[in-house]
Amino acid sequence: MAKVKMSKKMTSIDMTAMCDVAFLLLTFFILTATAKQPEPLPVDTPSSTVQVKLPETDLAIITIGDSGKVFFGVKAAEVRVKTLELISEKYKLQFTDKEKTDFGLIDEFGVPVNQLKVLIGMKSAQRNKVGQQAGIPHDSLDNQLAEWVRAARTANAEINQKQLNFAIKGDSKEQYPEIKKVMDILQDQRVNKFNLVTGLRSDNF
Amino acid sequence: MAELNTGDGGGKGKKVRSKKQNSKVDLTAMVDLAFLLITFFMLTTSLSKPQSMDLGMPEKDSKIPPILIADARTMTILVGPDNKLKTYMGQFTSPLEGPKDVVYGKAGVRKDLLAKIKSVPEVMGDPKKGLIVLIKADKKSNYKNLVDVLDEMAICKVPTYAIVDITKEEANLFEK
Numbered sequence: 001m002a003k004v005k006m007s008k009k010m011t012s013i014d015m016t017a018m019c020d021v022a023f024l025l026l027t028f029f030i031l032t033a034t035a036k037q038p039e040p041l042p043v044d045t046p047s048s049t050v051q052v053k054l055p056e057t058d059l060a061i062i063t064i065g066d067s068g069k070v071f072f073g074v075k076a077a078e079v080r081v082k083t084l085e086l087i088s089e090k091y092k093l094q095f096t097d098k099e100k101t102d103f104g105l106i107d108e109f110g111v112p113v114n115q116l117k118v119l120i121g122m123k124s125a126q127r128n129k130v131g132q133q134a135g136i137p138h139d140s141l142d143n144q145l146a147e148w149v150r151a152a153r154t155a156n157a158e159i160n161q162k163q164l165n166f167a168i169k170g171d172s173k174e175q176y177p178e179i180k181k182v183m184d185i186l187q188d189q190r191v192n193k194f195n196l197v198t199g200l201r202s203d204n205f
Numbered sequence: 206m207a208e209l210n211t212g213d214g215g216g217k218g219k220k221v222r223s224k225k226q227n228s229k230v231d232l233t234a235m236v237d238l239a240f241l242l243i244t245f246f247m248l249t250t251s252l253s254k255p256q257s258m259d260l261g262m263p264e265k266d267s268k269i270p271p272i273l274i275a276d277a278r279t280m281t282i283l284v285g286p287d288n289k290l291k292t293y294m295g296q297f298t299s300p301l302e303g304p305k306d307v308v309y310g311k312a313g314v315r316k317d318l319l320a321k322i323k324s325v326p327e328v329m330g331d332p333k334k335g336l337i338v339l340i341k342a343d344k345k346s347n348y349k350n351l352v353d354v355l356d357e358m359a360i361c362k363v364p365t366y367a368i369v370d371i372t373k374e375e376a377n378l379f380e381k
Binding site: 046180193 | 229233235236246249255256258259260264344345348349351352356360
């Protein structure tokens with residue numbers, strides 16, 4: 001009699017501690033996970049087998065997609081604000097402090113400088129609507145991308161005392177000359193090393 | 206397993222005992238769910254970080270004198286429109302091999318590259334003088350083609366490679 005009763009009791013284990021640990025870990029992962037940011041210019045990156053991760057800091061990403069539209073974004077918010085200040089000096093534009101902080105929250109943008117004020121004033125949902133932003137001009141007549149690159153490098157050097165890394169995130173269907181144009185702009189400023197953002201695949205193709 | 210002990214013993218005068226049993230809730234399902242979510246968040250956080258490919262370009266300064274290299278060491282890969290690919294060895298005007306059509310992938314350009322990586326140091330008679338690959342992308346090629354070729358360089362571990370502008374004659378190869 002006694003033996004049967006014992007084995008019956010063993011079947012249920014106290015799960016409280018396990019549950020505690022599980023939820024602690026769950027909370028940790030939820031908090032550390034970064035939510036996917038909405039992109040104003042969604043691109044389909046080509047895949048490669050290289051498994052090098054993109055650097056987290058001191059990074060600027062140039063996105064190229066939708067037949068030659070170029071978007072620009074700097075990772076660190078302070079550097080963004082400083083970049084905007086340098087650009088506003090260059091193009092003789094005035095930005096209020098609020099506009100500067102708001103610009104620090106914009107991950108990437110693609111408008112000519114004269115539309116920048118309007119863009120900052122927009123709500124983020126409206127701003128990130130696909131097709132809303134026309135891209136940064138980067139031809140030889142009005143090379144604003146080069147100015148942004150230069151300003152971001154200066155800003156990063158001032159704030160972090162480090163070289164800014166550049167990543168090119170191109171759409172896989174983008175024509176090569178468009179990519180080449182951006183590479184040339186970077187190379188004109190002696191940025192000879194950059195990262196190409198790619199997806200992952202196996203080498204069995 | 207999933208029992209929620211609500212039972213009072215049914216008997217009379219055992220009320221104290223039944224209240225004690227009430228406090229035990231089965232947490233198995235809750236733990237299951239928690240671990241499922243943990244797994245999900247763990248995988249998504251590590252995988253969402255984008256991959257990147259390092260690319261070093263040669264200095265654009267025209268004052269640096271060009272380095273002369275042997276024809277036998279240089280292989281040129283022409284990246285053309287419509288996923289076309291051509292390779293030749295040596296100079297365009299007097300190629301040692303080719304130009305011939307190849308395809309992307311394991312059976313195509315990778316096989317050639319691996320063979321050349323092995324044979325070039327033997328031909329040169331110096332293990333330090335490895336293969337040099339020049340990548341020339343046509344105006345009508347797309348970005349994916351370029352990344353595919355660069356990826357082949359990474360897979361085959363080509364010692365030296367560079368992206369160079371395509372010449373008119375080379376681009377004409379794709380015209381016909």
